[in-house]
Amino acid sequence: MLVGSNFIGAERRTSEQKFRATDAATGKPLEPDFSEATADDVAAACLAARDAQKVFGSLALAARAAFLRLAADKIDALGDTLTMRAMQESGLPEARLKGERGRTVGQLRLFADEIEQGEWQQLRIDHAQTGTTPPKPDLRLRMIPLGPVAVFGASNFPLAFSVAGGDTASAFAAGCCVVVKGHPAHPGTSELVAGAIAEAVAECGLPAGVFSLVNGTSNALGEMLVKDPRIAAVGFTGSRAGGLALMKHAAGRPVPIPVYAEMSSINPVVLMPGRLEEAAEQLGQAYVGSLSLGAGQFCTNPGIVLAVAGDALDRFIQAAGETLKDVAAQTMLTAGIRRAFEEHTAALGKLPGAKLIGMGAEGSSACGRARVYTVGGNEFLAEPGFAAEVFGPSSIVIRCADLEQMTGILEGLEGQLTATLHMNEADHAEAEKFISILEQLAGRILANGWPTGVDVTHAMVHGGPFPATSDGRSTSVGTMAIGRFLRPVSYQDMPEALLPIALREGSCGVPRRVDGKLAI
Numbered sequence: 001m002l003v004g005s006n007f008i009g010a011e012r013r014t015s016e017q018k019f020r021a022t023d024a025a026t027g028k029p030l031e032p033d034f035s036e037a038t039a040d041d042v043a044a045a046c047l048a049a050r051d052a053q054k055v056f057g058s059l060a061l062a063a064r065a066a067f068l069r070l071a072a073d074k075i076d077a078l079g080d081t082l083t084m085r086a087m088q089e090s091g092l093p094e095a096r097l098k099g100e101r102g103r104t105v106g107q108l109r110l111f112a113d114e115i116e117q118g119e120w121q122q123l124r125i126d127h128a129q130t131g132t133t134p135p136k137p138d139l140r141l142r143m144i145p146l147g148p149v150a151v152f153g154a155s156n157f158p159l160a161f162s163v164a165g166g167d168t169a170s171a172f173a174a175g176c177c178v179v180v181k182g183h184p185a186h187p188g189t190s191e192l193v194a195g196a197i198a199e200a201v202a203e204c205g206l207p208a209g210v211f212s213l214v215n216g217t218s219n220a221l222g223e224m225l226v227k228d229p230r231i232a233a234v235g236f237t238g239s240r241a242g243g244l245a246l247m248k249h250a251a252g253r254p255v256p257i258p259v260y261a262e263m264s265s266i267n268p269v270v271l272m273p274g275r276l277e278e279a280a281e282q283l284g285q286a287y288v289g290s291l292s293l294g295a296g297q298f299c300t301n302p303g304i305v306l307a308v309a310g311d312a313l314d315r316f317i318q319a320a321g322e323t324l325k326d327v328a329a330q331t332m333l334t335a336g337i338r339r340a341f342e343e344h345t346a347a348l349g350k351l352p353g354a355k356l357i358g359m360g361a362e363g364s365s366a367c368g369r370a371r372v373y374t375v376g377g378n379e380f381l382a383e384p385g386f387a388a389e390v391f392g393p394s395s396i397v398i399r400c401a402d403l404e405q406m407t408g409i410l411e412g413l414e415g416q417l418t419a420t421l422h423m424n425e426a427d428h429a430e431a432e433k434f435i436s437i438l439e440q441l442a443g444r445i446l447a448n449g450w451p452t453g454v455d456v457t458h459a460m461v462h463g464g465p466f467p468a469t470s471d472g473r474s475t476s477v478g479t480m481a482i483g484r485f486l487r488p489v490s491y492q493d494m495p496e497a498l499l500p501i502a503l504r505e506g507s508c509g510v511p512r513r514v515d516g517k518l519a520i
């Protein structure tokens with residue numbers, strides 16, 4: 001049963017000020033009342049995290065991995081209770097949320113394996129060289145946890161990017177304690193997941209401050225958390241305005257800290273002429289499937305499509321328009337997100353040159369109605385508003401004059417999470433020229449696919465240059481995400497007995513660079 005309290009380490013705290021979740025489909029408030037975390041709660045959570053950090057950060061890797069696996073099992077065991085609450089709070093359908101639970105627990109288990117493999121420690125040993133002038137010291141390097149991480153749960157993935165989502169999993173994997181600021185749209189879902197993590201913390205005999213959850217609706221709460229001196233890094237997925245505000249708070253601290261914010265992206269999709277000619281209708285149908293997935297509430301939503309104007313593009317647009325008619329309206333995450341979607345699409349429709357080519361079926365006032373616009377390449381270039389993210393099931397097809405104009409448009413875009421090329425073999429010579437442009441533009445380049453849906457693997461990059469993220473050198477999905485919460489330490493001429501075990505002489509079972517060469 002939900003209690004509505006904050007998780008301050010082992011303590012369950014309530015406060016005077018309450019808020020409620022809203023049923024996304026009906027707009028009605030849901031039981032129970034949730035307590036807004038106070039300044040004292042935030043400070044206590046951060047203090048507990050700081051106190052737990054030493055033990056958690058130096059835990060044997062197998063013990064850290066066991067904790068992640070137990071947390072995954074416990075989240076799995078929440079079963080339908082979790083799915084039903086998340087459905088009510090987010091309006092997302094059952095199958096999607098079951099899939100998201102699978103992704104969340106799979107992610108925790110993948111990070112458990114990653115911890116044990118140990119490569120993330122980047123162990124390096126350069127033996128002393130006494131015969132050189134000057135003599136070289138003995139140097140040994142490993143990565144250590146940064147310290148407690150503040151994680152902001154995202155509204156659009158109430159499980160996989162929230163309390164036990166990618167930021168939390170990668171921070172735990174790095175050996176960092178976590179204080180989550182739950183998203184106010186799904187506090188019940190957050191409480192259920194937090195309960196599972198807290199049980200895993202207790203059953204593994206870890207200090208309770210390894211994990212806390214603070215809930216609330218105010219920006220002040222997030223600001224306090226980011227400014228708390230015990231917090232060493234921030235993970236965030238959400239709006240550009242929110243991410244920028246957190247970056248500012250972090251940079252303005254007496255001790256600035258890194259913020260890994262995943263913000264806005266319009267994910268350009270390029271249709272090369274050869275492929276468009278042979279598969280215009282099929283591409284138009286698949287495009288609508290991708291842009292309307294999850295009511296378009298993916299940061300990987302294909303927001304713009306670029307192709308050279310002509311008969312093949314007309315066929316693509318025709319097919320997209322026809323397919324749109326069959327897209328059912330879907331409940332959006334919150335009334336605010338739906339309102340923003342209506343406002344942004346209304347403004348988009350009024351931009352010079354914008355033409356609405358079709359809409360999905362109409363739904364209730366909680367739903368987003370899918371839509372696609374077209375615009376000419378010249379008009380797109382003349383109006384920066386076309387390149388702004390619209391969060392929801394909306395997209396624009398750009399009728400480019402030629403491939404040169406398409407190149408110019410791509411070169412003028414802001415940083416993106418993804419960029420996609422649809423092509424056949426006849427297109428390869430031209431497509432090759434685009435790849436170096438897309439490498440500069442985005443964190444992930446797709447061939448003949450659609451950008452929605454991010455696999456959680458070792459080679460995934462879910463990141464990209466600003467403003468897709470605040471730091472394009474990282475990823476928030478996949479095992480490389482662990483690197484965001486680590487920093488290197490080098491030990492010079494340290495006596496063997498005082499070195500971390502992994503850096504002592506003899507094999508440690510983990511790959512190391514010894515005198516520049518890979519060794520086990």
Ligand SMILES: NC(=O)C1=CN([C@@H]2O[C@H](COP(=O)(O)OP(=O)(O)OC[C@H]3O[C@@H](n4cnc5c(N)ncnc54)[C@H](O)[C@@H]3O)[C@@H](O)[C@H]2O)C=CC1
Binds near residue numbers: 237239299336
């Ligand atoms: N690109 C993307 O992946 C996403 C974009 N969005 C965009 O964000 C809009 C609002 O959706 P939300 O999910 O609520 O995102 P949001 O960015 O408004 O909020 C996310 C979290 O950050 C906190 N926060 C926001 N601004 C803050 C500030 N100035 N100081 C301290 N904390 C702050 C909020 O309390 C919440 O916990 C959407 O309409 C959409 O435009 C939302 C989700 C994902």
Ligand SMILES: O=C(O)CCC(=O)C(=O)O
Binds near residue numbers: 451452454462
């Ligand atoms: O496409 C996905 O699976 C993840 C998208 C994402 O990170 C987001 O919408 O915030």
